[in-house]
Amino acid sequence: MKNDGLLIVLSGFSGSGKGTVMKRLMEKYPGEYALSVSATTRSPREGEREGIEYYFKTQDEFEEMIANDELLEYARYVEHYYGTPKFYVEDKRRSGIHVFLEIEIQGALKIKEKFPDTLLIFLVPPSIPELAGRLRGRGTESEDVVKARLSQARVESGYMDRYDYIVVNDDLEMCVEQVHDIVQVQKFQAKRSTELISRLQHQLDDFLKGENV
C-alpha cells in the first residue's frame, strides 16, 4: 500500500477547464498521473479510439461488468451506461501512479463513500461572469445552453463543501501547480503514515530493550 498512487476525483462546473488542467498536469509531470478511461455502451464518435477515449462495450458486456463488480462506479444516462473499470485504476495505482477520475458530483460522492481515502478536488472559475463568458466564447452554445449549464452549476455548488479541496482555475499554470501540490502533500497525512509510525515505534522498542541500534 505504501507507495500506491492515490485515487483522485476532479469535478467542476461545465467550462471550468477540467480537461485542460488534466492535460497540462500529465504533460508537466509525465509518469506521475493518469486519467482513468471510462467504459460506455454508446457508439464511438468520429475519432474516438478504443481504450483511449473510452472502452466501448455492448449492453450485455457492460451488465456483466456490473454483475462481476468490475466497476468502481457506474451510472446510466438516457439510454447508455457509463462507468469506471477497476482494472485500469488498480493497475496504475499499484505502479505508484495517481489516477484521476473526471466524473460529476453524484459519482464522486458515491466513490468517496465506498473508498473514503479518495481525494475529491473541485475546480471552479474565478467568477460566474467569467464562466458565462467562457461558455459563450465557445461560440457553439446558444444562450439557452449557457443558462442550462449555469443552472446545473447552481445545483452542483450545493455539494462543493463535500469535496476536500476547491481550486480556482484562473491562471492555468498556477492552477496545475496547486493541484499538483495538493496531491503531493497527501502522503504526509498522518492517516496515510501508519507504516512510518509503526516502523519508528518498533525501532524505539528495540532501542529501549537495549538491542544494538
Place this chain on the structure above:
Amino acid sequence: MKNDGLLIVLSGFSGSGKGTVMKRLMEKYPGEYALSVSATTRSPREGEREGIEYYFKTQDEFEEMIANDELLEYARYVEHYYGTPKFYVEDKRRSGIHVFLEIEIQGALKIKEKFPDTLLIFLVPPSIPELAGRLRGRGTESEDVVKARLSQARVESGYMDRYDYIVVNDDLEMCVEQVHDIVQVQKFQAKRSTELISRLQHQLDDFLKGENV
C-alpha cells in the same frame, strides 16, 4: 477571516530538528511565517532577551494572564509556568502571517480541541538509530539522557496519529519545502473556502434571475 494566517503546531521528538526547520523556514519565506513567543515565570538564562526568546513574567503576572484568559494554552513544569500569550498570535494571524507554536503533544492536543482549525505537524527523524546518533553527536548528552529522550519519544509516538501531517526531517531543505507546501495547500481546503462557495452561489443566483452579468 479570509486572509488570516493559520495557527500551526510543530511538535516532534527531541532531536528531530524542530528549531532548525523553523529557523530555515522563516529565513526562506520572510514575512510569511512567525514563531510564537512563550511567556514563562522562570528567570532569563544568559543571552535570553525579553520578547525574543520569552516574555518573562512574575508568578502573579502569569496567574493574572490565566485569570484574564490571555493565554491560548499553558502548563506548569516543575515550579514554573509556560504558556502561549494570545495577543502575539492573534496580531500576527490578522496580518495574514502563519504562526507556529513549537509545543509538546499535550499542549498541541489541548489547542486542537479548543481551536479545531489548528494545523498539527509532527516532525520525525528518518530512523531511530539516526536520532540516537544525532543525540549522541551533540556530545553533551550522557547515554542515560539519550535513553530518557528516546523513552519520551516512545510515549509521544502513541499520539502521532492525532496529528494532521507527519514530516520526515532527513534532508533539511526538502523538509522545509514539505512543511511550506503543507501549509500553503490548506487554503484550498473546502472547509476554508466557505466565502468562495457563497460568492459563486450568489453570482449564479444573480445570473439565473436574469440580472446582467
